[in-house]
Amino acid sequence: ITRRNLGSDTNIFVSDKFAATTFNDGTWWLNATHYANTYLDTHFYQVFDPKLRGIGPQDHIMELCQPDFPEKDINSCCYEDGPINNTIPSKGVRRISTEWSAAYDCMPGDFLPNVMEGIATHGVASNFYRTISNERKMFLRNYVMAQMISFESKKNSLSDGWFYWTIKMEGGAYGEWDFSRGIREGWIPTPLPEPHISSEEMYGTCMDVYNQTTNTTNNSDVVRVFPGSGEEYWNNNSNVQTNIHKIAKPVNYDYTMNQFIYNIQKIAFNHLTIICSTIILVGVLSQRLLRSRHNQRGRGKWKYTLISDVKT
Numbered sequence: 165i166t167r168r169n170l171g172s173d174t175n176i177f178v179s180d181k182f183a184a185t186t187f188n189d190g191t192w193w194l195n196a197t198h199y200a201n202t203y204l205d206t207h208f209y210q211v212f213d214p215k216l217r218g219i220g221p222q223d224h225i226m227e228l229c230q231p232d233f234p235e236k237d238i239n240s241c242c243y244e245d246g247p248i249n250n251t252i253p254s255k256g257v258r259r260i261s262t263e264w265s266a267a268y269d270c271m272p273g274d275f276l277p278n279v280m281e282g283i284a285t286h287g288v289a290s291n292f293y294r295t296i297s298n299e300r301k302m303f304l305r306n307y308v309m310a311q312m313i314s315f316e317s318k319k320n321s322l323s324d325g326w327f328y329w330t331i332k333m334e335g336g337a338y339g340e341w342d343f344s345r346g347i348r349e350g351w352i353p354t355p356l357p358e359p360h361i362s363s364e365e366m367y368g369t370c371m372d373v374y375n376q377t378t379n380t381t382n383n384s385d386v387v388r389v390f391p392g393s394g395e396e397y398w399n400n401n402s403n404v405q406t407n408i409h410k411i412a413k414p415v416n417y418d419y420t421m422n423q424f425i426y427n428i429q430k431i432a433f434n435h436l437t438i439i440c441s442t443i444i445l446v447g448v449l450s451q452r453l454l455r456s457r458h459n460q461r462g463r464g465k466w467k468y469t470l471i472s473d474v475k476t
Contacts (some may be wrong), residue, residue: 185234188241191369198261213430217269218389221303224381228310229370259323261315266304267340270390294336299385304351310373312363334433
């Protein structure tokens with residue numbers, strides 16, 4: 165239905181439900197014409213697996229090069245001769261990873277209450293001014309390269325790329341999720357490969373990156389598990405008072421709320437004319453659209469204006 169309405173040149177992304185192997189049965193989406201520009205999407209995050217957050221740096225890389233479960237391997241789907249041989253990549257559906265990051269040892273959801281408590285207590289999030297050690301940056305760079313190489317699947321030619329999550333984060337608590345910070349600090353390699361060049365061509369194989377990684381499991385600068393042994397590091401607020409101006413002063417919440425309500429009322433009043441004009445314009449356009457469709461029905465053709473706008 166989606167393909168029929170959006171057209172053959174629209175990219176369609178379908179979640180693999182973290183079970184890509186269930187689609188690799190030799191029948192799913194193999195038609196090259198019908199399933200062109202169709203992608204089976206998956207999100208690989210080691211940080212969400214409590215068994216992986218505390219493993220050593222080399223082990224994190226190995227988990228990318230040789231995943232312990234096929235569901236974590238972008239090469240697990242999709243093949244025309246799957247699931248027995250898995251030697252002929254599908255000419256229809258392709259693979260893609262639209263979410264991954266450099267985070268590996270701090271569970272973001274579990275740390276969020278600490279971030280909010282820091283805001284309530286100090287007026288700034290916990291670890292807002294957090295810096296990343298050189299040792300950790302060295303590992304992050306290898307961890308990022310290994311993911312780029314792995315998710316592009318040059319060897320089996322199954323994938324068409326990836327999206328980093330996310331472009332920018334406010335503050336340092338979730339620094340490993342900050343693509344712009346990675347570029348700025350050098351733990352995301354630059355220049356990034358051009359679309360026609362694979363990461364493997366630039367950085368070597370995943371196993372090459374593994375062999376360049378030092379396995380320093382006990383190095384607290386590299387592996388700081390949260391929740392767990394690294395909680396002191398992640399809860400560090402020692403630099404709060406030296407990095408912010410005197411913000412720890414009483415806040416008049418009644419005044420703040422009243423000011424907020426006043427601003428909302430002011431905005432609504434100032435934009436009332438624009439809103440009314442928009443309603444009138446939409447009404448006129450709707451009449452014209454319906455009239456256009458009515459005039460075309462006799463010739464058996466409809467104008468899908470909205471669909472055309474979406475594609476553009």
